[in-house]
Amino acid sequence: xxxxxxxxxxxxxxxxxxxxxxxxxxxxxxxxxxxxxxxxxxxxxxxxxxxxxxxxxxxxxxxxxxxxxxxxxxxxxxxxxxxxxxxxxxxxxxxxxxxxxxxxxxxxxxxxxxxxxxxxxxxxxxxxxxxxxxxxxxxxxxxxxxxxxxxxxxxxxxxxxxxxxxxxxxxxxxxxxxxxxxxxxxxxxxxxxxxxxxxxxxxxxxxxxxxxxxxxxxxxxxxxxxxxxxxxxxxxxxxxxxxxxxxxxxxxxxxxxxxxxxxxxxxxxxxxxxxxxxxxxxxxxxxxxxxxxxxxxxxxxxxxxxxxxxxxxxxxxxxxxxxxxxxxxxxxxxxxxxxxxxxxxxxxxxxxxxxxxxxxxxxxxxxxxxxxxxxxxxxxxxxxxxxxxxxxxxxxxxxxxxxxxxxxxxxxxxxxxxxxxxxxxxxxxxxxxxxxxxxxxxxxxxxxxxxxxxxxxxxxxxxxxxxxxxxxxxxxxxxxxxxxxxxxxxxxxxxxxxxxxxxxxxxxxxxxxxxxxxxxxxxxxxxxxxxxxxxxxxxxx
Amino acid sequence: xxxxxxxxxxxxxxxxxxxxxxxxxxxxxxxxxxxxxxxxxxxxxxxxxxxxxxxxxxxxxxxxxxxxxxxxxxxxxxxxxxxxxxxxxxxxxxxxxxxxxxxxxxxxxxxxxxxxxxxxxxxxxxxxxxxxxxxxxxxxxxxxxxxxxxxxxxxxxxxxxxxxxxxxxxxxxxxxxxxxxxxxxxxxxxxxxxxxxxxxxxxxxxxxxxxxxxxxxxxxxxxxxxxxxxxxxxxx
Numbered sequence: 146x147x148x149x150x151x152x153x154x155x156x157x158x159x160x161x162x163x164x165x166x167x168x169x170x171x172x173x174x175x176x177x178x179x180x181x182x183x184x185x186x187x188x189x190x191x192x193x194x195x196x197x198x199x200x201x202x203x204x205x206x207x208x209x210x211x212x213x214x215x216x217x218x219x220x221x222x223x224x225x226x227x228x229x230x231x232x233x234x235x236x237x238x239x240x241x242x243x244x245x246x247x248x249x250x251x252x253x254x255x256x257x258x259x260x261x262x263x264x265x266x267x268x269x270x271x272x273x274x275x276x277x278x279x280x281x282x283x284x285x286x287x288x289x290x291x292x293x294x295x296x297x298x299x300x301x302x303x304x305x306x307x308x309x310x311x312x313x314x315x316x317x318x319x320x321x322x323x324x325x326x327x328x329x330x331x332x333x334x335x336x337x338x339x340x341x342x343x344x345x346x347x348x349x350x351x352x353x354x355x356x357x358x359x360x361x362x363x364x365x366x367x368x369x370x371x372x373x374x375x376x377x378x379x380x381x382x383x384x385x386x387x388x389x390x391x392x393x394x395x396x397x398x399x400x401x402x403x404x405x406x407x408x409x410x411x412x413x414x415x416x417x418x419x420x421x422x423x424x425x426x427x428x429x430x431x432x433x434x435x436x437x438x439x440x441x442x443x444x445x446x447x448x449x450x451x452x453x454x455x456x457x458x459x460x461x462x463x464x465x466x467x468x469x470x471x472x473x474x475x476x477x478x479x480x481x482x483x484x485x486x487x488x489x490x491x492x493x494x495x496x497x498x499x500x501x502x503x504x505x506x507x508x509x510x511x512x513x514x515x516x517x518x519x520x521x522x523x524x525x526x527x528x529x530x531x532x533x534x535x536x537x538x539x540x541x542x543x544x545x546x547x548x549x550x551x552x553x554x555x556x557x558x559x560x561x562x563x564x565x566x567x568x569x570x571x572x573x574x575x576x577x578x579x580x581x582x583x584x585x586x587x588x589x590x591x592x593x594x595x596x597x598x599x600x601x602x603x604x605x606x607x608x609x610x611x612x613x614x615x616x617x618x619x620x621x622x623x624x625x626x627x628x629x630x631x632x633x634x635x636x637x638x639x640x641x642x643x644x645x646x647x648x649x650x651x652x653x654x655x656x657x658x659x660x661x662x663x664x665x666x667x668x669x670x671x672x673x674x675x676x677x678x679x680x681x682x683x684x685x686x
Numbered sequence: 687x688x689x690x691x692x693x694x695x696x697x698x699x700x701x702x703x704x705x706x707x708x709x710x711x712x713x714x715x716x717x718x719x720x721x722x723x724x725x726x727x728x729x730x731x732x733x734x735x736x737x738x739x740x741x742x743x744x745x746x747x748x749x750x751x752x753x754x755x756x757x758x759x760x761x762x763x764x765x766x767x768x769x770x771x772x773x774x775x776x777x778x779x780x781x782x783x784x785x786x787x788x789x790x791x792x793x794x795x796x797x798x799x800x801x802x803x804x805x806x807x808x809x810x811x812x813x814x815x816x817x818x819x820x821x822x823x824x825x826x827x828x829x830x831x832x833x834x835x836x837x838x839x840x841x842x843x844x845x846x847x848x849x850x851x852x853x854x855x856x857x858x859x860x861x862x863x864x865x866x867x868x869x870x871x872x873x874x875x876x877x878x879x880x881x882x883x884x885x886x887x888x889x890x891x892x893x894x895x896x897x898x899x900x901x902x903x904x905x906x907x908x909x910x911x912x913x914x915x916x917x918x919x920x921x922x
Binding site: 226227229230232233234235236237239240241242272274275276277336337340341343344345346348349350351352353361362363364365366367368381383384385386387611 | 715716718719720721722723724725726727728731732735736738739740800801804805889892894895896897898900902903904905906907908
């Protein structure tokens with residue numbers, strides 16, 4: 146067993162209203178630079194839809210992710226090491242900028258500088274790639290809210306797959322359509338194919354928090370990572386000639402702040418937390434033979450931080466105590482492993498993604514209400530899941546390699562939670578059978594409700610800081626540890642002055658009192674104090 | 687003049703090459719890239735780039751063979767001078783033609799595809815000029831001084847001179863009788879070598895051979911020098 150910790154994310158799709166605030170704030174923070182005009186580390190897609198870049202899920206064409214070769218061994222779909230080096234002079238499966246979209250600006254100057262004439266001056270669109278006037282034909286979000294779905298909807302690779310299984314289920318006629326939003330960032334996979342595809346070895350996974358980054362000094366611009374990533378979440382900066390990707394906002398998470406996309410999410414649908422996993426099991430899990438078994442296999446890689454054995458091993462493996470504690474309180478662990486309502490995006494790519502999704506249930510309830518039935522009655526609701534307006538098969542193509550089982554189980558839990566909480570709201574006695582029917586008890590159900598519906602900031606984001614040992618050391622070093630006689634104005638060197646130690650001197654640390662209490666609590670306690678308790682006790686002081 | 691061209695220039699070019707690589711490695715690793723333009727245009731590049739690169743690699747191999755493998759060695763393994771000449775003439779010219787066709791298509795693409803042209807710097811243009819000149823002059827010299835049966839024996843003059851450079855005692859006299867076309871080709875070649883680290887050609891020194899041997903997934907731990915270690919827990 147080789148325990149590692151990873152910062153992971155869960156998104157609750159029920160709450161996503163498709164406002165693109167995450168995309169915009171991420172863009173402002175990270176990709177508002179030359180060469181990155183077309184890049185969205187975070188984008189929100191309307192599904193069904195082609196996504197961004199267009200049809201990125203069509204791996205027959207783009208060859209992202211892993212596959213099993215004839216001997217059942219894990220290999221990159223884009224080819225082995227020799228093929229990669231042999232085709233290094235041009236990457237045959239690289240998306241062009243037009244597959245994303247050609248970025249543009251407007252000739253605003255014309256609005257003020259145009260000579261007097263009969264017509265109003267207009268701000269002509271100008272390509273940011275060629276600098277020439279252009280016709281705007283596609284954007285990162287062209288098919289937002291099903292725009293153009295009758296024309297483009299059929300091009301969604303997942304629609305094609307779903308139709309192959311349940312031909313009547315996906316319709317784009319106005320009164321038969323469905324849609325939901327899918328916000329996407331880099332998956333920071335456990336088995337990242339971009340890392341494996343990089344000839345220079347410039348992409349790496351940080352051992353302390355699992356964030357996947359590109360070393361800009363080692364990247365040589367071979368572009369193999371863009372092909373390697375099945376989610377197309379590595380981008381080529383066409384000005385610097387280097388690959389860039391979502392950084393999970395590591396400068397923020399390192400100091401305990403949520404990522405920009407999470408922080409600014411108005412729907413409060415993102416959850417951040419630590420997952421502990423066994424790194425030795427990853428390769429075997431990713432090589433699971435059946436694609437539909439990959440979700441369960443990945444669950445099997447995660448470790449339960451409530452298990453004292455796991456906690457001991459984790460600390461022995463050098464994972465800081467507060468990381469292990471954060472893993473216990475991790476909302477991601479709860480949604481992924483305890484309640485099992487979150488599902489990975491495209492487990493069939495075998496990259497073991499670490500940004501998971503709670504599938505959307507809301508349209509079911511709405512659809513049921515419209516038919517005149519009580520949308521939150523458990524009998525109606527359970528039955529309706531199979532006749533969802535968003536076909537189960539479509540969700541299954543996204544989140545479970547086509548297996549409707551995990552999606553149905555997740556939606557049933559969400560449905561059961563609604564019925565249960567409705568009973569409480571109406572002052573009825575909740576029927577424990579409802580919770581039991583989805584394998585949960587009442588406390589769990591209410592805890593899940595609290596996490597999903599109330600979703601307090603500090604419960605959504607449980608982010609241990611990097612180098613917390615360092616923080617403690619710095620704090621302690623603020624308390625003088627050496628003899629005060631050593632200092633220029635120590636007692637023997639002129640004394641403390643008439644007004645005692647703190648008089649007129651600002652360098653005396655104000656943290657000393659807190660540190661004193663925290664240290665005393667730590668040193669006199671029988672067990673290591675809970676991180677939250679320490680924080681709370683400090684808050685009171 | 688002879689001393690300058692055949693005694694000093696090679697060492698200046700080599701010094702510029704080494705100094706440039708060291709400088710790039712020390713101060714400009716961020717700029718060390720292929721500066722690929724494939725994202726702007728893929729179709730032409732997918733044909734032209736492999737054609738050019740494979741052609742030029744073969745040309746490079748040919749130069750190494752011609753300059754640094756003495757005729758006595760090829761004789762020893764039973765390759766007659768005639769066989770060598772045929773191989774050198776047809777193989778070399780074919781490789782040169784392939785490389786030239788590739789680079790012609792690449793330059794055409796660069797000129798006609800607006801985004802690619804916009805991303806072209808003055809540095810690139812100088813580089814293309816020298817590179818194309820080196821290839822064209824080399825082929826011209828070869829073809830002009832060859833018949834199907836025999837050709838100019840550069841293995842008696844240019845090759846020993848090139849090897850003498852590495853013994854640090856350049857035999858300048860060997861180059862005096864060499865045809866002018868070969869001389870110009872050699873000078874342009876040395877110019878090209880000197881230019882490599884200061885242009886996008888630097889990417890040839892990033893050839894990722896280590897990819898064949900490294901593990902697929904790369905992990906990195908925090909730099910211990912930048913992060914304080916977690917000490918033993920306090921207490922007694």
